[in-house]
Amino acid sequence: MSEQTTDTETAATMSKDDVVLSVDGLVKTFGALVATDHATFEVERGTITGLIGPNGAGKSTLFNLISGFYETDEGSVSVNGTDVTGQEPYEIADHGLIRTFQTPRKLEGMTVREAMLVGPRNQPGESFLKLFTAPGEVGEAESKNMADVDRILEEFEIDHLATQPATKISGGQMKLVELARAMLSEPEILLLDEPAAGVNPTLRNKLAEQIRRLNEQGTTMLLIEHDMEFVMELADPVIVLDQGSVLMEGRPDEVQSDDRVIDAYLG
Amino acid sequence: MSLVEDPKGYWTDLTVAEKGVTAGVVLFAGALLVSLLTGGLTPTYFLYLVGIAGMYALLSLGLNSQWGFSGLINFSVAAFFGIGAYGTALASASGSPIAGGLPPVVGLLAALALAAILALFIGIPTLRLRADYLAIASIGLAEVVRLIVLNQDDWTNGSAGVRGIPSFFDGWPVLGTFPETMPTLVFGSGPGATVLSTSFWQALSNVALVLAFVGVSYLVLRRAHRSPWGRVLRTIRSDEDLARALGKNTYSFKMQSFVLGSLIMALAGVFYAHLNLYVSPGDLDPITTFYVWVAVILGGSGSNRGALFGGVVIVAIQEGTRALPLDAAPIRLLAIGVIIVLLMRFRPQGVLPPQRELIWPGTVDETPQQPDSGVRETKAGEK
Numbered sequence: 001m002s003e004q005t006t007d008t009e010t011a012a013t014m015s016k017d018d019v020v021l022s023v024d025g026l027v028k029t030f031g032a033l034v035a036t037d038h039a040t041f042e043v044e045r046g047t048i049t050g051l052i053g054p055n056g057a058g059k060s061t062l063f064n065l066i067s068g069f070y071e072t073d074e075g076s077v078s079v080n081g082t083d084v085t086g087q088e089p090y091e092i093a094d095h096g097l098i099r100t101f102q103t104p105r106k107l108e109g110m111t112v113r114e115a116m117l118v119g120p121r122n123q124p125g126e127s128f129l130k131l132f133t134a135p136g137e138v139g140e141a142e143s144k145n146m147a148d149v150d151r152i153l154e155e156f157e158i159d160h161l162a163t164q165p166a167t168k169i170s171g172g173q174m175k176l177v178e179l180a181r182a183m184l185s186e187p188e189i190l191l192l193d194e195p196a197a198g199v200n201p202t203l204r205n206k207l208a209e210q211i212r213r214l215n216e217q218g219t220t221m222l223l224i225e226h227d228m229e230f231v232m233e234l235a236d237p238v239i240v241l242d243q244g245s246v247l248m249e250g251r252p253d254e255v256q257s258d259d260r261v262i263d264a265y266l267g
Numbered sequence: 268m269s270l271v272e273d274p275k276g277y278w279t280d281l282t283v284a285e286k287g288v289t290a291g292v293v294l295f296a297g298a299l300l301v302s303l304l305t306g307g308l309t310p311t312y313f314l315y316l317v318g319i320a321g322m323y324a325l326l327s328l329g330l331n332s333q334w335g336f337s338g339l340i341n342f343s344v345a346a347f348f349g350i351g352a353y354g355t356a357l358a359s360a361s362g363s364p365i366a367g368g369l370p371p372v373v374g375l376l377a378a379l380a381l382a383a384i385l386a387l388f389i390g391i392p393t394l395r396l397r398a399d400y401l402a403i404a405s406i407g408l409a410e411v412v413r414l415i416v417l418n419q420d421d422w423t424n425g426s427a428g429v430r431g432i433p434s435f436f437d438g439w440p441v442l443g444t445f446p447e448t449m450p451t452l453v454f455g456s457g458p459g460a461t462v463l464s465t466s467f468w469q470a471l472s473n474v475a476l477v478l479a480f481v482g483v484s485y486l487v488l489r490r491a492h493r494s495p496w497g498r499v500l501r502t503i504r505s506d507e508d509l510a511r512a513l514g515k516n517t518y519s520f521k522m523q524s525f526v527l528g529s530l531i532m533a534l535a536g537v538f539y540a541h542l543n544l545y546v547s548p549g550d551l552d553p554i555t556t557f558y559v560w561v562a563v564i565l566g567g568s569g570s571n572r573g574a575l576f577g578g579v580v581i582v583a584i585q586e587g588t589r590a591l592p593l594d595a596a597p598i599r600l601l602a603i604g605v606i607i608v609l610l611m612r613f614r615p616q617g618v619l620p621p622q623r624e625l626i627w628p629g630t631v632d633e634t635p636q637q638p639d640s641g642v643r644e645t646k647a648g649e650k
Contacts, residue, residue: 067512093514105506109569109621110498117495118502121514125495128523132490142495185513 018045020189020220021097025075026065028058028244035061037244038075043189048211048221050235050252052228054265058244059224060102063193066222067099068092080188094121096188102197104178106167112158112177115166116149117142119184148184156180156210172203179210189220196230208234232256240264284618288576295583310463314470316586318542321477322535323578326555327562328484328571329531334560335569335621336492337524338504340402343389343409344559347382347529349551351536353416353423354378356546361431364424371435375537382533385412386526394521413551428547434469435476435541445472477538481575484531488571491527500524501569558585561603565610567617576619580606 021043028036035058043049053059064070066077068089076085079095107115123145124130125138153159158176161169169177175195182190195211196204204227211234215221225231231238232252240247240255242264248255255261281289302308326344333339355374357363369377389408393401416423423429436442446468454461491497502510503517510517540546562581566573584602588595610617 069508069511088516089508089511090514090516093512098514099512101509101512105509107502107505107509109501114498115502118498118510118513118515123495126499126515126520128491128496128527131494131496132487138494181513 019043020045020080021066021222022078023062023066023075024077026062026072026077027074028061028065028070029073034244036065039241039245040075041239041246041249043220043222045220046215046218047237048215048223048235050231050238051222051224051241052226052231052238052255053241053247057241057264059241060193061244062241063099063191063224066092067097067191093185096186097191098182098185098187098189099191100175100178100182100193100195102193104174106169106174108167110166111162112164112166112169113146113149113153113162115177116153116181116184117145119181120145120148121185145184152180152183155213157206170203172199172207175199175207176203176210179207179214183214183219187219189222190214192221192223192225194224194226196225196227204230284614284620288619306461310461311467311470314467314474315542316582318470318473318477318538319586320579320582321474321481322538322542323559323562323582324481324575325477325484325535325538325578326532326559327566327574327578328481328488329528329535330559330563331528331566331569331571331574332488332492332531333525333528335563335567335574336497336504337500337521338398339394339521339525339528340398341405341525341528342402342553342556343405343412344532344556345551345553346405346409346412347385347532348536348539348555349412349416349546350382350385351378351533352540352546352550353429353536354381354533355537356429356432356540357423359433359437360429361433362424362429363431364421364429370438371433371541374540375435378533378537379530382529382536383526386529387522390522390525394525395518409551409553409556413548413553416551417548423548426548428545428549430545432540432544432546434473434544435538436472442472473538473542476541480534480538484534485571485575488527488531492571496520496523504569558603561607564617565606567620570617570619570621573617573619573621577617 019042023042024040026036026039027034037058039058039062051059051062061070065072068084068087068091072085076083078084079092079097082095084092084095084097107118124134124141130138150159150162153162156176156179158173158180161173161177166174166177179192179195192211195207199207208230211221211223215234223231223235225235236251237249238252238255239249240258240261247260247264248258250258278286299308299313303310303313326348329347330341330344333341355371355378358366358369358374358377359371360367385408389401389404393404417426419425434446436445446465449465449468451465452463454463492500499510499515499517499520502513502515503520507517510520539550558581559578562577563574564577565580566575566577581603584606585599588599588602591598
């Protein structure tokens with residue numbers, strides 16, 4: 001990526017500061033397979049943007065490219081106007097892009113509260129030296145984080161899980177915990193990878209409720225989901241991905257009635 | 268709950284395993300006391316055993332910091348141990364082919380510096396990769412270090428080893444001359460009398476040294492592992508991608524943990540050199556690595572108490588089998604093999620798996636509501 005492109009990119013996104021995430025011409029190939037083919041789209045601040053597509057359309061690859069887990073072959077990703085292409089996942093997270101995983105792994109030997117406490121970014125207690133040179137600062141930050149965790153667990157109505165071992169809660173509860181933990185990282189944009197997959201209907205509704213609430217409080221989200229109903233009730237706009245590139249983007253009703261989308265799903 | 272304020276409550280609050288271990292430790296201590304009093308075990312030898320147990324405890328704590336907390340598979344424990352031993356020996360021994368004659372404290376610092384460099388050397392290329400790469404590279408590293416020590420005669424004296432290592436407190440005010448200035452004490456009379464002479468006081472100061480090393484390492488690890496720093500490491504152990512997605516520089520965390528563990532292993536080597544007063548390439552044999560792994564798995568990966576316990580058990584087996592009227596070496600290996608098989612079958616999480624010690628105060632109420640392999644069991648009568 002040349003210097004010049006970066007500059008124009010920044011200038012373009014700076015002028016529209018309502019864009020949180022901008023994906024430009026992303027390409028990723030695995031051998032002969034083109035998983036992502038010049039995907040280009042933007043996510044505006046304050047929206048829940050849905051990302052749908054048939055199996056193998058490249059949704060997960062795209063997520064991994066945006067969050068830095070895969071290296072891009074071509075194209076660029078900007079978060080809040082900063083080019084983050086080629087950065088490590090933790091650096092991208094530092095720009096405020098936080099992602100969740102389709103199948104969250106459970107943290108062994110931790111309570112739910114502890115698993116939540118991993119969320120806040122840049123904790124002073126994560127510096128080995130500060131543990132011994134600034135114990136006061138570490139302790140204060142920890143108390144504050146603990147209070148934040150308890151507040152968020154309450155907001156998510158899962159405070160009864162706080163002292164449960166993180167390995168003992170159900171998959172659906174884990175998804176809620178993951179969403180709650182992501183909020184502790186104070187994301188500028190939250191990438192949700194199939195939050196409703198494998199979740200029972202009651203919890204699914206609860207998840208949808210929480211996603212909507214967080215969005216109303218100002219969190220921007222990009223949502224991959226297989227469950228059409230779930231996407232359509234939450235997301236606006238919806239981006240349709242097919243064979244690695246963006247097929248169309250529009251309101252949920254537009255997308256649902258579009259012939260190309262129907263073809264892609266059925267064809 | 269404090270042992271002093273409420274000994275009965277403290278006891279009932281322990282898990283079954285904790286009770287078993289406590290009882291075992293008391294019995295073991297009792298047996299040692301009896302053999303001390305009956306003359307079956309001389310005080311000096313007893314202190315030597317405590318020193319060796321402390322050394323294994325250090326090695327286990329070091330490996331536990333790498334494997335137990337961060338999931339880093341290090342098969343070069345013996346190399347870091349050897350680097351510690353040779354580092355201090357080459358700096359302080361009169362028979363050192365390079366420096367020699369420096370104060371043992373300088374030797375300690377040199378050993379730690381060497382161990383840190385070695386840890387970085389192996390960590391930089393492998394810690395970005397999957398866990399298996401470190402495992403493979405560390406096997407190679409252990410052999411490379413051993414062969415260098417064996418063959419670089421002009422640096423290390425090769426197979427002849429390094430002689431003339433002073434004791435650690437040599438040249439210190441008061442402590443340096445402590446063994447010589449203490450009087451010889453005689454308890455009892457005749458051939459069965461217990462004589463406490465210079466070698467006893469020497470052994471006593473060695474035990475003080477290893478206890479100081481173990482104590483400091485234990486406290487540092489305890490603080491570190493219960494902190495947000497340790498929490499990130501445990502997250503990495505379970506799911507590294509999750510830690511990365513939450514903005515943690517996992518490479519840096521793993522490196523810190525790896526170097527920390529290696530330094531503690533080197534500390535064991537430093538102690539060993541000043542205890543034995545002679546080091547040779549045989550001290551770098553891979554069997555040490557094997558014993559330490561057994562100690563950590565036996566104690567319970569991720570548990571510092573378990574690491575201490577495992578270290579002591581290994582020494583008990585090693586030295587206890589010497590008393591048997593048989594060729595001890597195969598018995599020793601057999602005993603350790605049997606222990607591993609029984610452990611994997613009946614208690615794969617180890618004897619003292621990580622429980623309360625892992626948890627930052629306040630992240631749990633008194634007891635979790637459900638038992639879990641990693642969390643202490645609920646007591647009867649509680650919900």
